[in-house]
Amino acid sequence: METALTRLVGVRHPVVQTGMGWVAGPRLVSATANAGALGILASATMTLDHLRDAVREVRSRTDQPFGVNLRADAADAGDRVRIIVDEGVRVASFALAPSRELIAELKEAGVVVVPSVGARRHAEKVADWGADAVIVQGGEGGGHTGEVATSVLLPQVVDAVDIPVVAAGGFHDGRGLVAALAYGAAGIAMGTRFLLTSDSTVPDAVKARYLAATVRDVTVTTAVDGMPHRMLRTDLVDALERAGRTRTFARAVRRAAGFRRLSGLTWSRMIRDGLAMKHGRDLTWSQVLLAANTPMLLRLSMVDGRTDLGVMASGQVAGVIDDLPSCEELIARVMRESRETLDRLAGPGVSIPH
Structure with missing residues (x-):
């Protein structure tokens, strides 16, 4: 199926696997790429050396195009961009709108720039700055998310920009792909659906928690880091929502220390990253610390399998997924x-060429 997305990035199918921290590693990304879709490597939880090694590992597993996701507000974003350029990565995606300068540097090197946004005005801004495409996530999507449903946000953005739009939030099957194309999108991006594959390195016990969830077990909370965050409801989430400010701050300090040891970041660098998240938002200092080390909470579940201590970011589609296929x-x-679906829509006696 050829669309503006497949032509832009050189993949066979208009499907993107999103850059989920601790989940979208070399194995999942290369399996996605070999299946003909666009795999995105999550770099925000990696050191610079780890990122370079991960890119090279993906390259050793596939000769197909893939991308790297990074935080535009990270203090070392420029260093990560240089690794992407030096290693010949096809696509750079961003969890937040990158600066005009970062976009220009990547485009000059021939890298396709695809930011993720959650509002029409953000899509318009990055399009004006030269982004090649945009991933638009509606409120159904997992992780940090907005309030506007995909079915409302997607057509808004499609009508507002002249670059390819990839739809995210609520997608898990071929019917959703056709629906997104009908809205004017050039493809779909999926996170939770790829997390729940046999190629995902997430522990089996964690996958089982996702598979057991209903749509009512997926909630949005600000208790983790002060920003709306869609995840599975667990005892930890309940405890964070009930905890007082002093207790929350102590927990944030402990987890920040753990993430600092794991990532090799300095305290000053972590605080700068937290303050970058605080910018324009009414966050307490506890939330600033939690925002800086939210990756630690995710790692406890996605890597260590500690669903009692970590958080499990999740799209609402977790409630309708019941199997673990390979990416292929x-x-x-x-x-x-x-x-x-296209054949069915065409009606009896009408054939749509594939």
Whole structure:
């Protein structure tokens, strides 16, 4: 299925695997790429050396295009951009709107720039700055999210910009792909659906928690880092929502110390990153610390399997997913379902070329 997205990044299918921290590592990214979709390596939880090694590992596993996701507000964003350029990565995606200067540096090196946004005005801004495409996540999506549903936000953005738009938030099958194309998108991006594959390195016990969840078990809370965060509701989430300010601050300091040891970041660097998240938001100092080390809470679940101590970011689609296919099986299924849906929409006696 050829769309503006497949032509832009050189993949066979208009499907993107999002850059989920601690989840989107070399194994998942390369499996996605080999299946014909666009895999995005999550770099925010990596040191610079780890990022370079991870990119090279993906390259050793696939000759297909892939991308790297990074935080535009990170103090070392420029260093990460240089690694992307030096290593010949095809796509750079951003969790927040990158600066005009970062976009220009990447484009000059021939890297395709695809920021993720949650509002029309943000899409308009990055398009004006030269972004090649944009991923638009509606409120159904996992992790940090907004309030506007994909079905409302997506057509707004499609009408507002002249670059390819990739739809995220609430997608898990071929019917969703066709729906996104009908809205004017050039493809779909999925996170939770790729997390729940056999190629994902997330521990089996954690995957089981996702598979057991209903749509009512996926909630949005600001208790973790002061920003709306969609995740599975757990005892930890309940405890964070009930905890007083002093207790929350002590917990934040302990977890920040753990993330500092793991990441190699200095305290000053972590505080700068936290303050970057605080900018324009009414966050307490406890939330600033939590924002700086939220990756630690994710790691406890996604790597260590400690669902009692960590958080599990999740899209609402977790409540309708009940299996763990390989990436190859998943992509083949999505594309088969999309073609069947198109044929059904065409009506009896009408054939749509594939």
